[in-house]
Amino acid sequence: MKSVTIYDIAREANVSVATVSRVLNNSAPVKESTRRRIMEIIERNRFQPNALARSLLKKETGTIAMILPDITNPFFPEVFWGAENMGRELGYTFFLCDSAGDYKRESEYLGILRERRVDGIIFLGGRINVANCPSDLVQEVVDLSVHTPVVLVNGQLAGSGLHRIFTDEAKGAEMVVRHLIELGHRDIAFLGGLEYMSTTRVKIRAVRKVLKEHGLELAPDRIKYGDFSIQAGKTLMDELLASPRRPTAVICVNDFTAVGAIKSASEHGLGIPDDISITGFDGTPLSEAVIPELTTVSQNAYELGKLAVESLHKLINGGKVKKQTVLEPRLIVRKSTGPAKKVC
Template structure:
């Protein structure tokens, strides 16, 4: 009863629905007087056209699906923010789908997104990896990509032909490792990350390669994996500190893990960076909230979101886009590796806006 349609408007205005539609979209000239009449009714009933009906016909929904593993890791909200900002004025809306790294959820959400006719999908499945991703999900994703444009963000599915946007994680890990070496560290550990995931393996490869280039090497007992959580950082750091010989620095797979590492180091009365230096990865808001602030690798998360969604938009408009877009990571040097920096030097950009 509260729902007004073009037919209701047309009837009351004593015109046809075609005319109402033309007033709505300006697709053809309409006599000023009838336009006024129609507009008045639209205003009167607060009429808003039903997007489902329109989308059904036009085959465009103005809707994008974003699939991420974990919304509680601040990295992903930042990517989301970038995507949203890039498309805000175009009137897109976003389905946010959190999978918790669960393949069943992923599969379920992909089906739902297809059913709801999204125009495109941003897939930030950290789990995508040749060895780990089950063949059926890979297949499913590829099939889906034949119907709906998909952009893989910071992930890969070797042997497939997805469009991808990602930062050069190898380079990022190299920057981090070289930074520690340049500071004089010779004994460096690596903490965190699931061993099946690209985000872990890439970093380890670059880590060991950079050590080698500098005539150093990693020690198996200092390579402590797990997952991407704070708790993992705490536990692995406990284990590390229990060893007879300790590294003087650790490189963590992400900021979450770094937070755990710092907490545990602090609990053991260690000073950071004097006793142990810590480098993270992602440059999320967490990096700004630890004491001392965390040296980390910026993934330029907002830009990543913006760029990804721009690529997706090109695909949606059937324009040609290069398959891969790579962003350069940036090393953010803060007090978890270099003592005595003043706070301003920390490049904590998120803290510089005025307040109140």
């Protein structure tokens, strides 16, 4: 199963490999007649140069890796899609590594990607999303970043000084709270998210801040931690509704949990938004698909991916890049929120 090499082409065309290479890359002038002759032979043999050999010498592979925590969560495909579209134009091919949010898998992948000499890495989820990341896990990424540019999307590694691109989630959460307060809600709960993850903490902190501005607070029993799944949303909402006095509005950590919350509320015979308002976060297509359509905070996932690749591309080519790029969240008011109603 030996495949055709540049030597085979050179031999058949009675030229040196250098000339064939020049035809291949247009890297130097070649006599028109020679070029045509070589081209014909290349095409007839369906020759395609071996990217491994080229990369080995040029020390660049034209590959970017994206490490993310869960490709089945619709937010991430959107980020990937943005990244890939930008990357394709720039000549990159993508490794996709699903870490399942597991630090160990992340480390494994980090090692593999280093061996494979990827040109750059886009990192989402996992360790860059926890409040207090163990320093050895930080160090690992920092070490790698010395040779391979790394961009963190929606996360950070304290003290690492790595490049970051993220949505201002705090601002997004604030917008949601303000929206609910304007609708007259005074008893608001927060639902979903792992307690130790920063995406959860940041939102809760923001909610607290705005509530405080209005003389309100987020009582401990109005926070229900869980994970980010539909199932969690449902379970947590069940719990919340079991309490004697139920809140008039619930802010969910993401669209998935909001969908679960809606299911639970419906099953309890509550009308949305008449009896209770529910909000999501992320603005995935799902938020528009569900009934009632979700009021949510849209983060431009596509743009996050696109910008990550853009930055990486500059870094790869030794350019200067801003350490932080912040994307503005956008509040999308739809059908799942409405005026507060007195609760019996």
